[in-house]
Amino acid sequence: MALKLDVPHTQMHRLTRRFLEPAQDVLVVSIGLTLFGLMIRTVGWLMIQIFKRPNLDFRQVIAEVLFMLVMVEVVRLVIIYLREHRVAVDFMVELGIVATLREVVLRGVTDLAWQQLAAITIFLLALGVLLRFGDLRASEAASQSDEKYMPGRSHGNEEVEALYGKERER
Numbered sequence: 001m002a003l004k005l006d007v008p009h010t011q012m013h014r015l016t017r018r019f020l021e022p023a024q025d026v027l028v029v030s031i032g033l034t035l036f037g038l039m040i041r042t043v044g045w046l047m048i049q050i051f052k053r054p055n056l057d058f059r060q061v062i063a064e065v066l067f068m069l070v071m072v073e074v075v076r077l078v079i080i081y082l083r084e085h086r087v088a089v090d091f092m093v094e095l096g097i098v099a100t101l102r103e104v105v106l107r108g109v110t111d112l113a114w115q116q117l118a119a120i121t122i123f124l125l126a127l128g129v130l131l132r133f134g135d136l137r138a139s140e141a142a143s144q145s146d147e148k149y150m151p152g153r154s155h156g157n158e159e160v161e162a163l164y165g166k167e168r169e170r
Contacts, residue, residue: 046064069098073091
């Protein structure tokens, strides 16, 4: 006869996780679709600026193109969140680099004070060092190698349920 322990708060965690995670996924998908719509609107504006206007504001076009690059990074972050249910720090660092460079290009290096330029340089160097040497992608590589050598290993919520002594749902 197997001893079955019912821990009330564990049942509550399972219920809330079962209902809140799909609701959160719906919110994240709606954010992704909104961002995608904003990108389509920006591409439409760029087409109008390039083909319909005789006097092209080069700085504004470059600003919108760089905005599109930032939006692509944000949408990629949303997609990774939906796939893995975690925020990818390496993509956040890349997003910070792209967004900072966008602002520098928009303002122009000659328009910035030397203190601002030094701060931006240190910030970009710190993000670059963090991205290169910070082992931000080491956990992803380790989990892939673990899966290759231990194919039956459980991940994520199953491990939490195992800690509480619950059987995995099938």
